[in-house]
Amino acid sequence: MSADRLGFGVIGTGMAATPHARALCDLSDRIDVRGVFSRNVQKREAFATEFGFPPADSIEAIAGDPDIDAVILITPPNQRLDLVRIFARAGKHILMEKPVERTTEAAEEIVRICEANGVRLGIVFQHRFREASLKLRSLIDDGALGDIGLVRASVPWWREQSYYDEPGRGTYERDGGGVLISQAIHTLDLMLSLTGPVAEVQAVSATTRFHEMESEDFVAGGMRFAGGFPGSAMATTAAYPGDAESITLDCDKASAHLQSGVLTVNWRDGRVEQFGETGGTGGGADPMAFPYGWHQDLIADFADAVRENCEPGVPGREALHVHRLIDALVLSSRERRAVEIEISTT
Numbered sequence: 001m002s003a004d005r006l007g008f009g010v011i012g013t014g015m016a017a018t019p020h021a022r023a024l025c026d027l028s029d030r031i032d033v034r035g036v037f038s039r040n041v042q043k044r045e046a047f048a049t050e051f052g053f054p055p056a057d058s059i060e061a062i063a064g065d066p067d068i069d070a071v072i073l074i075t076p077p078n079q080r081l082d083l084v085r086i087f088a089r090a091g092k093h094i095l096m097e098k099p100v101e102r103t104t105e106a107a108e109e110i111v112r113i114c115e116a117n118g119v120r121l122g123i124v125f126q127h128r129f130r131e132a133s134l135k136l137r138s139l140i141d142d143g144a145l146g147d148i149g150l151v152r153a154s155v156p157w158w159r160e161q162s163y164y165d166e167p168g169r170g171t172y173e174r175d176g177g178g179v180l181i182s183q184a185i186h187t188l189d190l191m192l193s194l195t196g197p198v199a200e201v202q203a204v205s206a207t208t209r210f211h212e213m214e215s216e217d218f219v220a221g222g223m224r225f226a227g228g229f230p231g232s233a234m235a236t237t238a239a240y241p242g243d244a245e246s247i248t249l250d251c252d253k254a255s256a257h258l259q260s261g262v263l264t265v266n267w268r269d270g271r272v273e274q275f276g277e278t279g280g281t282g283g284g285a286d287p288m289a290f291p292y293g294w295h296q297d298l299i300a301d302f303a304d305a306v307r308e309n310c311e312p313g314v315p316g317r318e319a320l321h322v323h324r325l326i327d328a329l330v331l332s333s334r335e336r337r338a339v340e341i342e343i344s345t346t
Helices: 017-026 041-051 059-063 077-089 104-116 131-141 161-165 179-195 293-308 316-335
Strands: 006-011 031-037 070-073 093-097 121-124 148-156 198-206 218-225 230-236 246-251 254-259 262-267 272-276
Touching: 006 017, 006 059, 006 293, 017 041, 017 293, 031 041, 031 059, 059 077, 070 077, 070 293, 077 093, 077 104, 093 293, 104 121, 104 316, 121 293, 121 316, 131 179, 131 254, 131 262, 131 272, 148 179, 148 218, 179 218, 179 230, 179 246, 179 316, 198 316, 218 316
Parallel strands: 006 031, 006 070, 070 093, 093 121, 148 230
Antiparallel strands: 148 246, 198 218, 218 230, 246 254, 254 262, 262 272
């Protein structure tokens, strides 16, 4: 580990890699990108040239580089497990795009591998790093809002059929599912980080007439949280033209509404306060229509965790909570019944 900059490798150069690359460029005073790898040589070379990163000839070259402290995995979920084994055994800390894996069982295995090899595992849930999200977290922690009485989460997104025409997209084999694990997972994770765990769900999921795909593009469910309060969640990629996802917490002293990077607090005494700045969310036809500053803050946090040998802002084991919630929503719809979720403190 350099006294000045950490060495990072980047695995994967697809659509989701661009905000990471831009963030890494802005963090060049703290992070030295020492290798970029993609199995597609042309994409690898083009990506490396565009962002000024050195291309790597192989996974083994990155794993074997003693000057690389950590890697960012931006591959499809079905490529993660073997890569995690390679890099964890090589002592490389791992920051990984969501989801952790296609199934909760495989996600738990990834967490165990990293813990067994003593490397940090962080997950890219960048919505936690929005200014408005951090403000809401502080209001909850300070008790300013009072107790939560009701939770409402909504992800009314839109994707053209061409999005699902890409080989593997929306399949269980590559992605692990549809709108829940690929899109709504961000909002659901942020919700859980604010509210605590869900104890029980009852849901309906479907594939609408607007998409031809293997998995679901619509889910709606009622939730009973471990804290005793109820809530609802709706997620879809069939809501043309798409709108920003939102989370609303109705509390004793105020209603707090997160949407488009802005927190609006309607206090019971009549005051209205707003925090944050409006920004794109990727809820429309362009899935990458959002700023990369959240990625930058998340990567910086992960770099600090590596340097200081502490947990990152979104550790891998904590990310398992949203996987278990998604499992329960899917199971509830499939079996047409309420499903309880085992509450874990880890």
